[in-house]
Amino acid sequence: MLPAGPRRMALVLLPEEGEALASWVDRLAADHLVPPGVIGQALGLQARTTIGAEFHPVFYGIVPTPVTLAHIRQATGIRPTGVQAMHLSRYAGTALDLSGIDIADERSVNVINRQGWALLSASRACPPCLAESGGVWQLAWRLGSVAVCPVHRVRLVEVCPRCGIRLRQGLRSRPRGLSKRFRTDPVLCGNFHGGTRCTQDVRDLPADLLPSALAAWQSHILNVANGQTARIGGQAVSAWEWFTALSSLAALIRFAAPLCPLVDDLAVPESARRELATATRQRSQGGFASALRTMPPSTELTIAVLAAVEPILSAASPDAVAAAMEAWVKAAVARRRKVKHNPLRHLPLPGPLAWAYEQAIPPLSRVAGRVRTVTVPTALGLDHIPQLLDEGDYADLVAAHLPGTAPASGRRLAALALARLAGAGSWAAAARALEMDAHRAARVSDVVVRRITDTDTFWQAIAQAAQRLLQRGPVDYAHRRRALAHLHKIPHLVLFAAYRPLGLPVTPRRQRNAAIWVWTALTGGDARDAPAYAADSRANTESVAENWRRFRTRLPPSVATALLAYGTDLLARHPYQGADL
Secondary structure, three states: OOOOOOOOOOOOOOOOOOOOOOHHHHHHHHHHHOHHHHHHHHOOOOOOOOOOOOOEEEOOOOOOOOHHHHHHHHHHHHOHHHHHHOHHHHHHHEEOOOOEEEEEEEHHHHHHHHHEEEOOOOOOOOOHHHHHHHOOOOOHEEEEEOOOEOOEEEOOEEEEOOOOOEEEEEEEEOOOOOOOOOOOOEEEEOEEEEEEEEEHHHHHHHEOOOOOOHHHHHHHHHHHHHOOOOOEEEEEEEEHHHHHHHHHHHHHHHHHHHOOHHHHHHOHHHHHHHHHHHHHOOOOOOOOOHHHOOOOHHHHHHHHHHHHHHHOOOOOOOOHHHHHHHHHHHHHHHHHHHHOOOOOOOOOOOOOEEEEEEEOOOOOOOOOOHHHOOOOOOOOOOOHOOOOHHHHHHHHHHHHHOOOHHHHHHHHHHHHHHHHHHHOOOOHOOOOOOOOHHHHHHHHHHHHHHHHHHHHHHHHHHHHHHHHHHHHHOOHHHHHHOOOOOOOOOHHHHHHHHHHHHHOOOOHHHHHHHHHHHHHHHHHHHHOOOOOOOOOOOOOHHHHHHHHHHHHHHOOOOOOHHHHHHHHHHHOOOOOOOOOO
């Protein structure tokens, strides 16, 4: 038996190109005729504990610790770069985001376990590859975006048919450490099931042949994971942006699949098409949004998703991307209406995907498609639109078109509509132009617009509101938001001079609420977006909202006048080149 500790090992079996650390350890153990836990100790892998029948390396195969790197080099002479190449951290910044891992806290891997597209404690496998290599398990088989062997054109196996556990996981309920008692055969399943080790030879498992185009696409995915230049719609993007696009498109496709006819045309096995079409049909609430963005739970679903995203990510221009996305986006909109829920609301769409997504959204009965039927005030600029339409203008012109709508939501939608008139191509683009909170803007554009019964008269009312803005003279609200971006409280002396004649004290809470009032009065924005609104980190959201409501409704007119004068003076002292304030 080999001695414990990082000591120079005899007959070192060098790792193969692309081999996973666990595979190399198992092959070393088989070569030395010892259990893998003994090899782990001999290599000096940093471990949680070495007591008992199991050896538990920390971050095993995920990211090497400095201790592990130093000890393996001492024991084998292999350089740190060679050791790093056997860990999933090899794909950090491309196929995986491992930034949340803290080497000092092993529990930090749970973040990656929930969100990352990777098998952290198991592996898929290509039976022909294992037969040819004699038991070399590829690191890439642990990536969630890899479900096809590009060499043999076969579907990777993930679950052992004999024990029903993911290959190389160890136990059904949790990963198993490296045994210090039992030897391991690199070509066998080796999971513990029913008190015994599974003796299934992975090389004997059936390997289903897949279309060559799918194998070629899988090869491209692997190349991007390894750092090859990536493009979306002809535009160069980073590898991480490309994989973000892949996972976002996968979420879109999984959500839309039950209503999308393209599913039937995918060049994948019928079992994969069936799983894609039915996997999410019954799920619409709870953690649905999060589940859609996680790694597909099976190779069948992964294959279907990869085949579906290929025409989109391979499109040569933004217009071609939009055309390839159109059917999926229409199906997603239809399903969103059906389930009354939009799990794709905050989906990250890098490169030209955001534009393509907006272009692919079908004209809706809500308001889209009607914007250009009204006369657009050409002098109205996006910077001159407040985040909330003036209360009087909203009550006079727009409120009647939004029955049952809270004034704050209606005024926000009216501001977004003004931005559409001023040139924003979509509701999302309008929200970005007005620097609105994306979540609140999306909620308004998704929900409130459904209450509009006559879109033509609605847009005529918005055009009249635009004329009123212009008649009052241009106000650069964007500049005002920048000028007041750091207004977290009103100075004590300013409030003291305003409140002293009323016999009222100046408190820190009044200073913050006064700052919120000044910001809303001068920027036309929602109080929740004011810099001072979240200044009190000790208070909960409800208490901040209630305190603000009381301050606003009880504000003495003389104090309001003083605050408005103070805010106007702040703007006058802020450098500005542009329209009159």
